Amino acid sequence: MNKALLLDRDGVVNVEKNYVHRIEDFEFLDGIFPLCKRFQDEGFLVLVTTNQAGIARGLYTLEDLLRLNAWMTGRFADQGIRLARIYHCPHHPDFTGECACRKPNPGMLLQARDDFDLALSESVLLGDKESDLEAGRRAGVLHLGLVRGRTAIESIQLGHGPLLHPDDLPGAIA
Numbered sequence: 001m002n003k004a005l006l007l008d009r010d011g012v013v014n015v016e017k018n019y020v021h022r023i024e025d026f027e028f029l030d031g032i033f034p035l036c037k038r039f040q041d042e043g044f045l046v047l048v049t050t051n052q053a054g055i056a057r058g059l060y061t062l063e064d065l066l067r068l069n070a071w072m073t074g075r076f077a078d079q080g081i082r083l084a085r086i087y088h089c090p091h092h093p094d095f096t097g098e099c100a101c102r103k104p105n106p107g108m109l110l111q112a113r114d115d116f117d118l119a120l121s122e123s124v125l126l127g128d129k130e131s132d133l134e135a136g137r138r139a140g141v142l143h144l145g146l147v148r149g150r151t152a153i154e155s156i157q158l159g160h161g162p163l164l165h166p167d168d169l170p171g172a173i174a
Contacts, residue, residue: 001119004084005039005170006109006136007032009050011128012147013072019053021060023071030152033079035166040081042170044124045116048086049108049135055090062090087112103127104134109141124170126156145169 010016015027036046054060069086076083087108089101101107113120124143125136133144145156148163155163 001122002045002116003043003122004045004047004112004116004118004124005036006112006123006125006141007036007046007048008103008127008129008132008147009048009086012126012132012153013048015151016128019057019059021054021064021068023068026068026072027151028075029147029149031149031166032153033076033081035153035169036076036081037079039124039170044170045084045118046076046081047084047112047116049103049112050086050088051103051131052088052090053092053095053102056092056095065090084116085112104131104138106135106139109135109139113139 007013010020013029013032014020015029017025020026040046052065055062055065065088073083089099089108091099091102112118120140121142123141124145125141126145126147127133128147133146136144143158145158147153148155153166155165156169157163
């Protein structure tokens with residue numbers, strides 16, 4: 001079985017801005033590339049799972065998101081990091097009804113588990129909201145990290161433990 005670093009997008013990979021869907025509005029969080037590289041070097045697959053309700057709201061199209069995803073994947077590759085896949089949920093309950101993939105539901109994580117033969121109990125999920133962490137709990141991810149910082153990853157809190165600097169990972173995962 002494989003293990004993965006499961007990343008939320010907005011607020012973890014990039015600076016949180018409302019409904020980012022254009023390349024010119026996308027700003028990577030300082031620290032995301034070295035963090036991902038360290039996990040990759042430790043044998044983790046790097047995956048992104050992201051709610052994209054802007055599609056359901058009609059603010060942008062699936063094609064807009066796929067264009068941004070391709071660009072983002074290229075920027076990771078430029079840093080020597082392979083994004084194994086980007087999962088997205090295009091739904092919003094007020095517009096499309098309930099779904100199994102919108103966090104805090106675990107659908108995207110369970111799909112990643114099946115697609116990549118993941119041991120979720122050995123994987124790490126990093127999010128900036130409680131809904132990200134709840135999705136991880138529901139999927140059986142044991143290592144959950146809350147990312148703090150607006151333009152840079154300032155700290156990550158795993159479970160109820162101490163705040164860790166990104167340089168402290170992945171060795172802190174046991």
